[in-house]
Amino acid sequence: MWDGLENQTSQHRLTAPPVYMDDTPEDFMMIEHDENSRISRWLDEEDALLDNPMLMTTTATIEQEDSSFLNSPINNENNGGYVTGGKNSIYGRKALQNINANTAQQQDIQLQKQASAIAKTQVLPMLQHRDIPSGAGTFIEPTHNNINLRSVDEIPMIYRSIFKFKTFNLMQSACMDIALYTQSNFVVSAPTGAGKTGVLELAILRALMDGKGGSKIIYMAPTKSLCSERANDWEKKFQSLGISCKEFTGDTDHTSLDAIKKSDIIVTTPEKWDSMTRRWVDYKDLMKFITLFIMDEVHILNERRGAVLEACVSRMKTMEHAVRYVAVSATVPNLQDIAEWLGGAALSFSEDFRPVQLERVVYGIPFYGDSMFSFESKMDWKLFDMIQKHSKGKPVLIFCSTRKSAQSSCEVLLKLMDKKNIQSLGTSNMTIDITNVKDKKLTEFLQKGIGFHHAGLESSDRQLVEQLFTQRKIRIVSTTSTLALGVNLPAHLVIIKSTKTYQNGALVDYSDIELLQMIGRAGRPGLEDSGCAVILTTPDMEQRYRTIMCGSSQIESCLHGNLVEHMMTEICLGTVTDIETCIKWLQSTFLYIRIKKNPSRYMIDQDATYSPQTLTPSHVLHGICKKNINMLTESELAINSETNHGIKALKATAYGIAMDRYCIRLETMVTILKSENCVSIKDVLSLVSLAKEFEAMRFTVGEKPFLNSLQNNVNIRFPIQGKVATISDKIFLVIQCVLGDISLHTNIMGSSLVFSSFQILLFASRIAKCIIDCCIYNQDVICLKHTLDLYRSIQAKMWASSPYPLRQIDKIGPKMAKTLAKAGISTFDQLRSVDAARIEVVLHRNPPFGNQIKEALGIIPLFIMDVQYSMSPKQPTEVILKISVSVSNTKKIPRKRYGKGFYAQVWIEADKTFIDFRRTSIQNLQERQRFFTVRAKLPNPSTNITCHVQSEDYSKVYSI
Numbered sequence: 012m013w014d015g016l017e018n019q020t021s022q023h024r025l026t027a028p029p030v031y032m033d034d035t036p037e038d039f040m041m042i043e044h045d046e047n048s049r050i051s052r053w054l055d056e057e058d059a060l061l062d063n064p065m066l067m068t069t070t071a072t073i074e075q076e077d078s079s080f081l082n083s084p085i086n087n088e089n090n091g092g093y094v095t096g097g098k099n100s101i102y103g104r105k106a107l108q109n110i111n112a113n114t115a116q117q118q119d120i121q122l123q124k125q126a127s128a129i130a131k132t133q134v135l136p137m138l139q140h141r142d143i144p145s146g147a148g149t150f151i152e153p154t155h156n157n158i159n160l161r162s163v164d165e166i167p168m169i170y171r172s173i174f175k176f177k178t179f180n181l182m183q184s185a186c187m188d189i190a191l192y193t194q195s196n197f198v199v200s201a202p203t204g205a206g207k208t209g210v211l212e213l214a215i216l217r218a219l220m221d222g223k224g225g226s227k228i229i230y231m232a233p234t235k236s237l238c239s240e241r242a243n244d245w246e247k248k249f250q251s252l253g254i255s256c257k258e259f260t261g262d263t264d265h266t267s268l269d270a271i272k273k274s275d276i277i278v279t280t281p282e283k284w285d286s287m288t289r290r291w292v293d294y295k296d297l298m299k300f301i302t303l304f305i306m307d308e309v310h311i312l313n314e315r316r317g318a319v320l321e322a323c324v325s326r327m328k329t330m331e332h333a334v335r336y337v338a339v340s341a342t343v344p345n346l347q348d349i350a351e352w353l354g355g356a357a358l359s360f361s362e363d364f365r366p367v368q369l370e371r372v373v374y375g376i377p378f379y380g381d382s383m384f385s386f387e388s389k390m391d392w393k394l395f396d397m398i399q400k401h402s403k404g405k406p407v408l409i410f411c412s413t414r415k416s417a418q419s420s421c422e423v424l425l426k427l428m429d430k431k432n433i434q435s436l437g438t439s440n441m442t443i444d445i446t447n448v449k450d451k452k453l454t455e456f457l458q459k460g461i462g463f464h465h466a467g468l469e470s471s472d473r474q475l476v477e478q479l480f481t482q483r484k485i486r487i488v489s490t491t492s493t494l495a496l497g498v499n500l501p502a503h504l505v506i507i508k509s510t511k512t513y514q515n516g517a518l519v520d521y522s523d524i525e526l527l528q529m530i531g532r533a534g535r536p537g538l539e540d541s542g543c544a545v546i547l548t549t550p551d552m553e554q555r556y557r558t559i560m561c562g563s564s565q566i567e568s569c570l571h572g573n574l575v576e577h578m579m580t581e582i583c584l585g586t587v588t589d590i591e592t593c594i595k596w597l598q599s600t601f602l603y604i605r606i607k608k609n610p611s612r613y614m615i616d617q618d619a620t621y622s623p624q625t626l627t628p629s630h631v632l633h634g635i636c637k638k639n640i641n642m643l644t645e646s647e648l649a650i651n652s653e654t655n656h657g658i659k660a661l662k663a664t665a666y667g668i669a670m671d672r673y674c675i676r677l678e679t680m681v682t683i684l685k686s687e688n689c690v691s692i693k694d695v696l697s698l699v700s701l702a703k704e705f706e707a708m709r710f711t712v713g714e715k716p717f718l719n720s721l722q723n724n725v726n727i728r729f730p731i732q733g734k735v736a737t738i739s740d741k742i743f744l745v746i747q748c749v750l751g752d753i754s755l756h757t758n759i760m761g762s763s764l765v766f767s768s769f770q771i772l773l774f775a776s777r778i779a780k781c782i783i784d785c786c787i788y789n790q791d792v793i794c795l796k797h798t799l800d801l802y803r804s805i806q807a808k809m810w811a812s813s814p815y816p817l818r819q820i821d822k823i824g825p826k827m828a829k830t831l832a833k834a835g836i837s838t839f840d841q842l843r844s845v846d847a848a849r850i851e852v853v854l855h856r857n858p859p860f861g862n863q864i865k866e867a868l869g870i871i872p873l874f875i876m877d878v879q880y881s882m883s884p885k886q887p888t889e890v891i892l893k894i895s896v897s898v899s900n901t902k903k904i905p906r907k908r909y910g911k912g913f914y915a916q917v918w919i920e921a922d923k924t925f926i927d928f929r930r931t932s933i934q935n936l937q938e939r940q941r942f943f944t945v946r947a948k949l950p951n952p953s954t955n956i957t958c959h960v961q962s963e964d965y966s967k968v969y970s971i
């Protein structure tokens with residue numbers, strides 16, 4: 012069945028004109044065909060979701076590419092090389108190199124004035140490099156008595172404004188030589204609050220002073236919030252020097268991409284940078300300007316997400332030009348391994364360098380219940396005692412796993428306060444203005460000196476809680492991880508109420524980094540003179556958290572967990588072409604450093620030939636490479652093909668390219684490639700639901716009964732057989748709920764399934780895109796058609812064949828769409844043909860509502876397609892199609908909405924035989940008419956050819 016489109020299809024029957032049409036020059040080829048792969052290259056890959064398979068258990072980062080950024084060659088010769096801030100930018104000037112460090116003070120003052128006026132200066136002071144022992148393998152463990160405090164006056168005056176203090180502290184002073192006077196790579200570990208940012212800033216100054224035309228600095232931090240915090244700070248600090256700093260993460264507003272590509276310091280996440288460097292062959296021009304690469308919180312190497320960091324740094328290391336690598340880390344025992352990986356020195360600072368001493372306590376509390384929620388409820392009753400015991404009457408932050416739990420802490424605290432006759436925990440002589448508080452419960456709590464904070468509160472309420480806590484008007488704030496970053500709060504005591512958290516429908520332990528960030532909120536320098544962190548957990552986990560708290564857990568690599576996927580990327584990039592190059596690539600990874608220390612941990616399948624005594628790193632490396640390459644070739648994702656020189660080399664197949672492009676797990680690819688008979692949208696949906704990407708999802712309380720209750724729901728098009736048992740059953744039904752407008756919110760589950768559904772849909776759309784590429788390669792037009800329908804349904808969040816397509820317009824909800832349909836207005840064309848007043852009458856709304864709807868309708872593409880055809884007189888089955896496509900919208904269609912692009916797909920079939928598929932942005936079509944020519948061989952001369960142009964994002968927006 013060709014549901015959704017078949018009934019509207021008007022087919023062009025080719026009763027061929029006798030003339031064989033000449034080829035006229037193409038105006039625009041909408042798509043490139045990759046000769047080697049036969050796969051249609053999607054012209055705009057802007058929205059290729061390049062989130063990583065290894066991130067699929069985290070909420071953190073679904074990143075979107077923007078090819079306009081990637082495609083714009085930054086090294087513009089006409090520009091005199093890429094120099095931010097124009098040709099006068101202080102940063103880009105070669106003149107920087109030759110200036111003496113002892114520039115007179117007056118000259119400095121003059122320079123600073125000029126710099127403040129956004130870099131109009133020609134000359135900048137320089138500091139000479141010094142010969143300081145800092146090579147690879149150097150391990151420095153400073154103690155207080157061998158460090159001399161260094162003054163900020165040591166650096167050229169123009170740069171001093173970056174530092175808001177006069178003297179570098181002991182840790183910073185100890186790092187100053189290597190950071191400022193050398194170009195060496197290094198990694199620093201120091202306790203939280205020790206002032207590591209200052210060390211990074213010294214390294215940035217070195218890069219600025221050495222700056223050759225257009226060099227760039229990349230700062231990478233593991234989370235978007237850390238990136239925002241850093242970018243905000245550096246934007247302000249460096250502005251007066253004419254140095255621009257911009258954030259480039261999944262949250263980046265696409266309108267600011269131009270500014271980002273011009274900025275000197277780019278603040279990014281591993282995932283975003285990975286998506287960029289996956290195509291570094293294409294974007295060499297940008298890459299070659301990078302001179303300094305900074306990694307904050309590099310200890311995330313230990314986590315699943317660390318594999319992304321490792322993969323992209325190792326990839327950067329394969330580039331030809333020199334980049335300085337600088338990293339900061341929490342305390343780890345094997346810092347030297349990180350230094351070895353980066354090819355630099357390790358500087359390890361003990362707890363003595365903590366500016367504010369921190370007491371750390373872990374309580375293992377016996378618990379016999381069955382869920383984390385009941386553990387947290389039990390802990391609520393322990394909070395009061397913990398606060399009495401550890402807070403010294405000072406401010407307290409309580410970290411909770413859910414919003415509900417954050418609120419319940421306050422409720423229990425209030426009960427205990429009432430019982431103990433305590434009026435308020437706040438500062439009694441300060442008044443709190445609660446008149447504008449939106450949340451009723453919060454109002455009640457604030458009056459008692461306590462509050463809660465989470466993303467579900469109105470932002471004004473959140474700000475008020477932060478403000479009252481900072482002013483010490485309330486003493487206790489119970490919060491989700493929203494307050495683990497960013498805001499510098501004066502907490503003395505931090506309590507982590509439970510060590511588990513809820514992510515994407517799964518209950519998981521806090522990662523080390525999340526935990527350290529929460530702990531790091533206690534005793535912030537300048538706000539408190541001491542701190543205490545308390546972790547409440549179960550006895551079986553007690554030791555683990557003690558180890559994390561005192562920084563004694565070894566950092567291991569996580570790359571091997573997804574190595575095969577990363578290897579696929581390297582094969583696509585051409586870095587890996589055989590076992591030897593694969594070994595070479597692996598030797599540039601942190602994984603290799605750890606394999607050398609701990610080979611048995613990384614041997615994927617223990618080879619019986621080797622005992623732990625005889626197992627060498629080279630055996631492990633060889634074993635890993637062989638196994639992974641075999642997996643890829645056996646799955647037809649890579650092949651050993653002969654090069655021009657007659658040498659065999661590994662090459663990605665079209666399937667491998669699709670796997671890499673959409674970051675698909677190997678197991679998912681194997682399932683897709685093995686699937687046969689995908690002949691309906693239901694089949695495609697089942698295939699998507701089986702994806703390995705969903706493996707971390709779990710059933711939470713109330714989900715199974717809810718999903719089982721849907722069996723008879725008329726809006727579930729494809730009920731499952733029997734009871735819901737597997738995660739794929741859950742995915743299969745949740746997607747249908749979203750597309751069928753079934754609420755996922757219930758009293759028992761709350762909104763947890765609603766949140767999971769966002770993630771499920773993101774993964775599903777990415778997997779569907781991969782299936783589309785595979786169908787094009789296989790020329791499987793039936794599966795292609797149904798996958799396109801499913802993909803579009805997911806984008807539109809409604810079935811592609813829904814009778815209420817108007818729901819896709821802003822301001823029109825499901826109810827209004829039904830009301831309009833009842834009044835005979837159910838298609839976009841019908842809505843276009845009625846006037847604003849009629850819309851208002853039908854929907855019982857007042858002006859200007861009708862005009863607002865008309866306005867919103869303006870961005871729905873209105874396609875115009877023209878097809879001319881000719882047939883070869885000699886070969887009656889050969890046809891030439893000349894196709895032109897444009898949109899007739901007069902309103903400017905935005906490039907993106909809610910981070911989602913607008914695209915058109917053009918595809919051609921002949922009696923269900925695949926002929927062609929292309930894709931381009933709607934904006935391209937709006938600029939002008941685009942056309943292309945297709946030559947096709949038909950099964951027989953009377954075959955019907957159907958040309959489709961359709962929106963990729965909206966249902967029922969097409970022309971045939």
Ligand SMILES: Nc1ncnc2c1ncn2[C@@H]1O[C@H](COP(=O)(O)OP(=O)(O)OP(=O)(O)O)[C@@H](O)[C@H]1O
Pocket residue numbers: 176177178179180183201202203204205206207208209531536537
């Ligand atoms: N030399 C200094 N003199 C005075 N204050 C300083 C100095 N260096 C840093 N600080 C202040 O100390 C605080 C902590 O610094 P910073 O954020 O760099 O620490 P950190 O080591 O990165 O800690 P975390 O790991 O918790 O982020 C900041 O408020 C910073 O302004």
